[in-house]
Amino acid sequence: MTTFSPDIVDAILRHMNGDHTDDNLLIARAFVDPAAESATMTGLDGDRGVWDVTIGGAVRSASVAWPAGPITERGEVRREIVALYDGACAALGIEPRPHS
Numbered sequence: 442m443t444t445f446s447p448d449i450v451d452a453i454l455r456h457m458n459g460d461h462t463d464d465n466l467l468i469a470r471a472f473v474d475p476a477a478e479s480a481t482m483t484g485l486d487g488d489r490g491v492w493d494v495t496i497g498g499a500v501r502s503a504s505v506a507w508p509a510g511p512i513t514e515r516g517e518v519r520r521e522i523v524a525l526y527d528g529a530c531a532a533l534g535i536e537p538r539p540h541s
Contacts, residue, residue, distance in 0.1 A: 443487025443513045450485060453518055457482040464526050469494045471529035473503040485518065487511045490525065 445453075457465060458481055469480035469492055477494050484491035488511050489504040507521040508528060523540055530537040 443511065445486065445515060445518075449515050453485060454482050457522070464522075464529075465492060467529040467533060467535065468492065468505060468525050469503070471532040472505045472525070487513055490522065 462481075465480040465482055466477060468490075469477035473480075473492070473494050474496050476496050478498075479495040480492045482490060483493050483502065487507075489506045491502060491504045493500050494503050505525060507517075508524040509517075509521060512518065512521060527537050529535075
């Protein structure tokens with residue numbers, strides 16, 4: 442399993458939790474529990490992303506595997522999170538926004 446340096450992980454978590462809170466929730470609802478009330482990305486490695494997901498007022502940690510399988514490079518993280526977002530939209534019947 443690949444681990445990323447703390448500065449890389451911190452930058453990704455800051456971005457996801459600052460700019461993509463709705464995406465975190467969509468991923469949690471599609472891949473963890475449709476009743477998810479909120480989700481905060483708390484970690485990642487080469488195999489998965491990790492979120493704290495609130496369901497029924499209780500918080501639990503949940504990991505979601507990267508769609509394309511294990512990754513080893515920082516640039517692959519964006520690709521995999523976008524794939525999770527697109528998959529979540531498809532699963533939930535939501536039109537995804539375009540990616541730039």
